[in-house]
Amino acid sequence: MHIAVTGAAGFLGQRLIRQLLDQGELRGQAITRLTLLDQVEAEVPGGSRVEVVSQARDITAAGAFDDMLDARPDVIYHLAAVVSSAAEADLDLGLAVNLDATRALLEGCRQRDLGNTRLIMASSVAAYGGELPETLDDMTALHPQNSYGTQKAMCELLINDYSRRGLVDGLVLRLPTIVIRPGRPNAAASSFASSIMREPLNGEEAICPVPTDLELFVMSPGKVVEALVHGAEVDGEAVGPFRAFMLPGITVSVAEMIDALREVAGSQAVERIRHEPDTKIQAIVGSWPTRFHTRRADVLGFERDRDFRDILQAFQEERH
Amino acid sequence: MHIAVTGAAGFLGQRLIRQLLDQGELRGQAITRLTLLDQVEAEVPGGSRVEVVSQARDITAAGAFDDMLDARPDVIYHLAAVVSSAAEADLDLGLAVNLDATRALLEGCRQRDLGNTRLIMASSVAAYGGELPETLDDMTALHPQNSYGTQKAMCELLINDYSRRGLVDGLVLRLPTIVIRPGRPNAAASSFASSIMREPLNGEEAICPVPTDLELFVMSPGKVVEALVHGAEVDGEAVGPFRAFMLPGITVSVAEMIDALREVAGSQAVERIRHEPDTKIQAIVGSWPTRFHTRRADVLGFERDRDFRDILQAFQEERH
Numbered sequence: 001m002h003i004a005v006t007g008a009a010g011f012l013g014q015r016l017i018r019q020l021l022d023q024g025e026l027r028g029q030a031i032t033r034l035t036l037l038d039q040v041e042a043e044v045p046g047g048s049r050v051e052v053v054s055q056a057r058d059i060t061a062a063g064a065f066d067d068m069l070d071a072r073p074d075v076i077y078h079l080a081a082v083v084s085s086a087a088e089a090d091l092d093l094g095l096a097v098n099l100d101a102t103r104a105l106l107e108g109c110r111q112r113d114l115g116n117t118r119l120i121m122a123s124s125v126a127a128y129g130g131e132l133p134e135t136l137d138d139m140t141a142l143h144p145q146n147s148y149g150t151q152k153a154m155c156e157l158l159i160n161d162y163s164r165r166g167l168v169d170g171l172v173l174r175l176p177t178i179v180i181r182p183g184r185p186n187a188a189a190s191s192f193a194s195s196i197m198r199e200p201l202n203g204e205e206a207i208c209p210v211p212t213d214l215e216l217f218v219m220s221p222g223k224v225v226e227a228l229v230h231g232a233e234v235d236g237e238a239v240g241p242f243r244a245f246m247l248p249g250i251t252v253s254v255a256e257m258i259d260a261l262r263e264v265a266g267s268q269a270v271e272r273i274r275h276e277p278d279t280k281i282q283a284i285v286g287s288w289p290t291r292f293h294t295r296r297a298d299v300l301g302f303e304r305d306r307d308f309r310d311i312l313q314a315f316q317e318e319r320h
Numbered sequence: 321m322h323i324a325v326t327g328a329a330g331f332l333g334q335r336l337i338r339q340l341l342d343q344g345e346l347r348g349q350a351i352t353r354l355t356l357l358d359q360v361e362a363e364v365p366g367g368s369r370v371e372v373v374s375q376a377r378d379i380t381a382a383g384a385f386d387d388m389l390d391a392r393p394d395v396i397y398h399l400a401a402v403v404s405s406a407a408e409a410d411l412d413l414g415l416a417v418n419l420d421a422t423r424a425l426l427e428g429c430r431q432r433d434l435g436n437t438r439l440i441m442a443s444s445v446a447a448y449g450g451e452l453p454e455t456l457d458d459m460t461a462l463h464p465q466n467s468y469g470t471q472k473a474m475c476e477l478l479i480n481d482y483s484r485r486g487l488v489d490g491l492v493l494r495l496p497t498i499v500i501r502p503g504r505p506n507a508a509a510s511s512f513a514s515s516i517m518r519e520p521l522n523g524e525e526a527i528c529p530v531p532t533d534l535e536l537f538v539m540s541p542g543k544v545v546e547a548l549v550h551g552a553e554v555d556g557e558a559v560g561p562f563r564a565f566m567l568p569g570i571t572v573s574v575a576e577m578i579d580a581l582r583e584v585a586g587s588q589a590v591e592r593i594r595h596e597p598d599t600k601i602q603a604i605v606g607s608w609p610t611r612f613h614t615r616r617a618d619v620l621g622f623e624r625d626r627d628f629r630d631i632l633q634a635f636q637e638e639r640h
Contacts, residue, residue: 091485129561130560130561130562131459131560131561132459133459138461139451139452139453139460139461140459140461141458141459141460141461141462141562142461142462142477143480143561143562144477144480144481145484145561147481147485150477150478150480150481153477154474154477154478157462157464157470157473157474157477158470158474160463160464160470161464161467161470164465165411165467240450240451241449241450241451241463241465242450242461242463
């Protein structure tokens with residue numbers, strides 16, 4: 001079992017790689033090789049007997065995937081992407097990385113007859129937008145209101161078509177907002193959602209820029225990685241006539257998140273959250289859909305977090 | 321008012337051009353120039369004082385749109401496309417013409433600051449597919465089951481994003497099955513729908529390959545051209561958060577079409593239809609959605625045919 005990962009140096013890539021090496025097998029087959037691809041050489045976890053090749057590549061360059069694909073991976077995790085704010089700031093960069101590189105990857109698979117290679121791409125809740133219903137489902141149209149979501153939605157269509165034609169065995173998982181991310185706050189509009197839990201647990205102050213009745217559709221890093229692993233194992237035929245769908249997040253309000261923090265870490269943690277409304281962040285985050293019927297994912301056996309308290313406790317355990 | 325038309329030599333392009341020259345104005349402004357683009361030099365209707373430039377271009381070649389865009393058209397009708405059967409037979413050709421050329425056209429507009437140019441692309445009912453609800457609406461997801469529909473759906477997303485960014489003023493109209501087309505039967509699976517009316521009216525035999533209870537979602541050539549003209553006149557802001565939607569066809573069964581033929585041309589015409597079931601055509605045509613709530617188009621003032629009898633009578637009048 002040879003697994004390739006693009007975007008392997010990122011938060012999700014690194015976590016996925018550790019999980020794969022921990023379990024040592026995928027689809028009941030021993031993992032014998034990992035190929036890691038990123039702009040920089042991705043870190044290779046030590047202590048494993050799996051052959052790990054880490055390549056620094058600009059995936060917008062011609063032939064960037066050649067070495068990786070020549071080795072005929074059984075599963076490809078395509079996590080490399082220009083994120084939403086950057087894709088919005090630079091249309092050409094977003095199109096080159098998010099759309100053209102994905103198309104080059106598909107073409108590379110086609111040229112090498114990798115019709116049985118499972119290609120798993122991460123898409124996003126940002127692909128939804130516009131005048132949305134109260135509760136979304138697998139048949140809700142993608143009307144993205146940002147270039148990142150547009151490029152992801154275009155890739156979904158292309159991966160579906162290449163899969164339908166038997167040129168690759170594709171699967172696209174639309175990710176909910178991932179909380180709680182480790183590390184430091186970043187420029188993402190959703191950064192506060194991790195920050196208001198993580199910083200107080202570390203004895204630091206955090207700013208909550210949104211009203212506490214604001215809801216989010218979230219998934220823990222652990223469950224996202226489980227979903228990526230499970231995505232390699234589901235039967236392509238069973239996915240049905242479209243190879244992209246939303247993963248089962250849970251809907252949680254900021255107030256519920258704060259209540260969970262109080263239960264787990266007491267009032268002194270909650271008092272470290274400063275409420276400073278930011279209308280810009282409210283406008284962006286408030287436009288994201290938060291309620292989904294994820295029937296396709298449920299039927300295929302993808303699992304959601306039980307509740308936010310579970311997410312918080314898992315984060316606490318990992319810190320220690 | 322300078323109007324450019326790609327695919328200008330086609331059935332729809334020719335009919336649109338005649339209509340534009342007949343009315344002489346668009347958006348209340350006199351039409352002063354028409355630029356026609358196609359693989360071959362499109363026919364230029366005579367007797368008009370409008371400056372008409374007809375260019376033979378391979379739109380997959382670099383710079384194919386340069387001359388057209390340098391003349392800064394106010395409205396562009398982008399009708400050029402590789403149709404469904406050809407796009408299915410040749411993935412590379414479909415991607416080059418339907419996707420890459422449309423992207424090149426958008427980029428050309430962006431480079432020339434044509435943010436106020438109304439770009440109207442024809443999309444198709446073929447963009448829908450998969451497990452569809454009984455009645456579709458503007459929020460039904462596009463899960464195309466053919467490469468043509470995939471490429472059109474990708475262009476819809478791209479045109480929407482370029483419009484959202486103010487790089488062009490785009491609009492995409494998804495066309496129902498167009499009946500009654502003039503001319504001869506062709507290789508399209510829906511060809512019979514025109515054939516079983518047109519040939520009997522000409523005293524010729526026609527073959528009906530589907531059960532008479534099969535339904536179609538149809539629009540007359542006249543109403544499609546009206547929609548293209550109206551598409552230049554609607555306010556881009558009023559279109560809402562997504563620039564693509566289905567045009568208002570009417571749902572009609574083959575039996576209703578045959579009844580209308582009997583009313584208009586008598587039983588001897590109906591007797592010229594031979595019923596020879598073709599499971600292949602049934603499978604393709606039977607998978608197309610036939611019932612839509614086209615709220616977006618209705619609100620914007622796009623009009624449907626009154627009934628199939630109207631369509632048939634209009635065709636009769638045009639023949640004479």
